[in-house]
Amino acid sequence: MSDESFSHLVESHYAALYRFALSLAKNPADASDLTQQTFFVWATKGQTLRDIAKAKTWLFTTLYREFLRVRRRGGKITAIEDLPPGAQDVPDVEVDLVAKMDAQLVLEALQEIELVFREPLTLFYLQDLSYVEIAEILSVPIGTVMSRLSRGKVHLRAQLAQKAKGGNILNFPKANQRA
Amino acid sequence: MNNQEARFFLGAYRPNGSDAGDPAFGEALLQVERDPELRQWLDRQRSFDAVVADRLQAIMPPPDLKQAILAGGRASRPQRSRWFSPAWLAAAAAITMIATVGAIFFSGRQGSPLSGFAAAALAELSSAHKDHKGAPAELAGLQARLAGARLPLLADAGIDLGELSRGRCRTVSLGGRQVFEICFQRDGAWFHLYAARRDDASSGATVGGKTAFASVGGTAAAAWMDANNVYALVTEAGEVALRRLI
Numbered sequence: 320m321s322d323e324s325f326s327h328l329v330e331s332h333y334a335a336l337y338r339f340a341l342s343l344a345k346n347p348a349d350a351s352d353l354t355q356q357t358f359f360v361w362a363t364k365g366q367t368l369r370d371i372a373k374a375k376t377w378l379f380t381t382l383y384r385e386f387l388r389v390r391r392r393g394g395k396i397t398a399i400e401d402l403p404p405g406a407q408d409v410p411d412v413e414v415d416l417v418a419k420m421d422a423q424l425v426l427e428a429l430q431e432i433e434l435v436f437r438e439p440l441t442l443f444y445l446q447d448l449s450y451v452e453i454a455e456i457l458s459v460p461i462g463t464v465m466s467r468l469s470r471g472k473v474h475l476r477a478q479l480a481q482k483a484k485g486g487n488i489l490n491f492p493k494a495n496q497r498a
Numbered sequence: 499m500n501n502q503e504a505r506f507f508l509g510a511y512r513p514n515g516s517d518a519g520d521p522a523f524g525e526a527l528l529q530v531e532r533d534p535e536l537r538q539w540l541d542r543q544r545s546f547d548a549v550v551a552d553r554l555q556a557i558m559p560p561p562d563l564k565q566a567i568l569a570g571g572r573a574s575r576p577q578r579s580r581w582f583s584p585a586w587l588a589a590a591a592a593i594t595m596i597a598t599v600g601a602i603f604f605s606g607r608q609g610s611p612l613s614g615f616a617a618a619a620l621a622e623l624s625s626a627h628k629d630h631k632g633a634p635a636e637l638a639g640l641q642a643r644l645a646g647a648r649l650p651l652l653a654d655a656g657i658d659l660g661e662l663s664r665g666r667c668r669t670v671s672l673g674g675r676q677v678f679e680i681c682f683q684r685d686g687a688w689f690h691l692y693a694a695r696r697d698d699a700s701s702g703a704t705v706g707g708k709t710a711f712a713s714v715g716g717t718a719a720a721a722w723m724d725a726n727n728v729y730a731l732v733t734e735a736g737e738v739a740l741r742r743l744i
Binding site for chain 2: 341351362417418421449
């Protein structure tokens with residue numbers, strides 16, 4: 320791949336990858352490292368990808384795997400397949416209220432959601448990827464993505480509601496908690 | 499499909515409408531059309547999703563991250579001769595296609611960096627070169643010099659790439675690399691000289707070593723290098739006319 324093509328690839332995807340990494344890693348330094356590591360892997364291996372149209376999915380998958388690899392090394396990952404259904408009576412938050420929040424506050428709310436929901440939610444809100452691509456990146460069935468999106472949004476609304484009140488964050492089910 | 503199932507599906511429906519063409523949402527969206535309550539729910543949901551997505555998009559990476567990635571990528575990618583990059587191979591493929599209607603031969607060291615450069619220049623002239631209009635006036639002196647240069651040309655080309663740059667010389671992309679192209683007439687025929695700075699990757703051939711030739715039909719190319727630059731000279735006047743100059 321030429322320098323020009325590589326620059327174009329970086330320009331097209333690095334910001335979205337960084338946002339995904341920031342949501343996962345929760346701090347800018349680790350997010351930057353993850354993003355850079357993803358393109359490093361591309362530079363050394365990704366050029367063998369035959370279908371360049373799949374580069375975006377490849378990059379997100381690689382970043383996600385790198386994140387899991389790093390966390391696994393730190394012993395913080397606990398396998399989990401699913402969680403009990405989210406409580407449906409969590410406080411809701413009005414759209415107008417969220418619209419008044421700045422990006423940092425919304426990001427903080429997102430970061431406080433358990434990883435199992437945060438992963439698909441972040442990819443969904445980046446809007447670059449379909450639910451099918453999200454399922455591919457996270458290596459879970461499509462139905463699981465939909466389920467986690469549905470319940471993740473309930474959790475996100477609850478977190479945002481608490482942020483709006485300026486109160487403490489709600490706790491969610493701890494069983495098998497992953498992040 | 500009931501409303502509960504529709505909500506389950508539509509939770510994955512992106513607020514920017516990217517999924518509008520996805521048939522998987524078709525039935526759920528039909529249900530929305532039929533049920534005003536579900537419509538209200540979807541409107542609220544999409545408004546909420548749009549605001550969250552907007553806030554997430556507003557998060558900007560650190561200003562130096564992109565440059566760090568680019569620099570890291572350059573340092574990390576497997577090194578190989580630019581003359582044998584995929585783009586060169588694409589140029590070679592173009593040559594192969596042209597060869598179906600004409601004979602192609604290489605002499606000199608087949609597969610050498612210079613052969614690759616000659617083949618790519620040949621492909622460029624055959625596929626992309628249009629006319630000689632619009633050549634900058636600043637280059638008229640150089641064109642005249644080449645038209646009257648002592649032969650053989652490869653001993654006397656002495657091209658100053660800085661002069662080409664200052665003269666706004668046309669550049670073309672050969673193998674992902676910018677190469678100057680200057681056209682001049684000699685003995686009534688047009689010749690096209692491609693010039694680029696030598697780099698370590700093109701040092702497979704030695705200065706003063708063999709000149710590489712390539713030709714397709716009536717179009718012929720030769721490539722050589724001096725201490726500073728690598729050159730390819732291409733003409734549609736045929737190999738005999740080309741060899742006369744070099």
